[in-house]
Amino acid sequence: VSENVDDTLVRVSREADLTDRVVASFATCPDPRLREVMSSLVRHLHGFIRDVRLTQAEWDAAIAFLTRAGHITDERRQEFILLSDVLGASMMTVAVNAPTRSDATEATVFGPFFVEGAPLISNGADIGAGMAGRPCYVHGTVRSATGYPLAGARVDVWAADDEGFYDVQYEGGPLAGRARLYTDDAGCFDYWTVEPAAYPIPHDGPVGDLLSATGRSPMRPAHIHFMVCHPEYRTLITHIFVDGDEWLDKDAVFGVKDSLVVPFSVHEPGRGPRGRVLREPWSSVSLDIALASDSPHV
């Protein structure tokens, strides 16, 4: 249906006026940052609704989608993080907080599978006991971006097993494949686990339905999560990805960066690091983590 010029002007002005009134409702917000965030959110949200001429049925579908996402979310499942991830909102948040140029290790998505209360382990321990997959020895160093080794850095690690599942996805299962450890005096940490596999993000909920309806794959390339904290440096949330994985260029959550793809070496059965004797092939990976200084944009 075509519209004459006068009607178009009336419509555009009426819609802009509504947006202005909603933004104005935040004018007396006592927190200037919250006012800025809410005003921008309203302008972009209204802009989206105007641009696509959202129908009432689509609005209903959006409310139902968010409701389902809320109801499937619990201590072991976080559908809103998945949603943010598959829309690239998580990676955009990472991007706007990253320094433009830096010698520090790059960040990527946090993901929905971190849980508080992972076991505190000593270096060299095995966190892969009982998990499906090839034994894998992980050795890393943590240093400043200027090259200074960092002792006592806290390292949280978590990863899926060879089936592509995290511990928390097994009903009633024990925590596994995740731990907290600290770097030694040389800035090193090491542990045994199992080599992670590529996996689909949980796709039996509304986010999975969205991916399916839009013809997108839920697969993520194999990776291990790291969160590294030191009081004098910026906390780093990142992954390492297994070099050669077929999903590296089509990660469902847009988390891959070239610098984070590292080779995993495969070894014959025999004696491995930390005196472990292996009756099956095993793999190892080394990584070098560099933390930026604590100032947000340096």
Next chain:
Amino acid sequence: VSENVDDTLVRVSREADLTDRVVASFATCPDPRLREVMSSLVRHLHGFIRDVRLTQAEWDAAIAFLTRAGHITDERRQEFILLSDVLGASMMTVAVNAPTRSDATEATVFGPFFVEGAPLISNGADIGAGMAGRPCYVHGTVRSATGYPLAGARVDVWAADDEGFYDVQYEGGPLAGRARLYTDDAGCFDYWTVEPAAYPIPHDGPVGDLLSATGRSPMRPAHIHFMVCHPEYRTLITHIFVDGDEWLDKDAVFGVKDSLVVPFSVHEPGRGPRGRVLREPWSSVSLDIALASDSPHV
């Protein structure tokens, strides 16, 4: 921290590239409308994150907010509709679906308090039994925008009581103040209820916390909800507002339109419509509802 021009260009290009990659992930979406909606959603969502330089802590807060909203939502409480309402997203959806010029009754927000299964009543029945508030007689007509009376139009009504609460807000209480009825051969409907009061939207959840943090009031002016359906006309979702209400110009959900504000007349005790004898003052209101034809933009 200032940034040189080269760094700015790198940053802007890196962020734009991420948005383009996410939009491209929807390129093979089999449904063209869904592709359009998702692409626009991603561009606006990313634009918001870029414009405000969203911090990781703010992203965490957003995920926690949505999680709380999901967990408080059940069959009687719909926090996502409240959120859409207080951000003006509901009214923007109404606006983009409204004809620019029309003789039809204007629409407003649906709100979170409609429930399926309201009692089917005959014209003249009382749906205010047991509710707090002054008895109120509602008489309406339903016609086409061209003035033709519409028999057999389905009219759903729901409203708060004199305390500002809907039936579903009383734990375990019966349905009250809501009904479904049909217009008679002259296009008329009528029923007894109680006069609604201004009220705060439910503000003991995350949306209430948002209003509080931003210095906004949760109040809505007194109103009665109507949803009117007829097979040959556009479904109308609207309210009438009580003329003189002090909150008319500061509705928390931006739902007021001048054409929807109507006078409620107060009467002395005595005999009222439908033979009802009243021992206390009562009020009455008349409304004239005009439905647009079923074509979306006529």
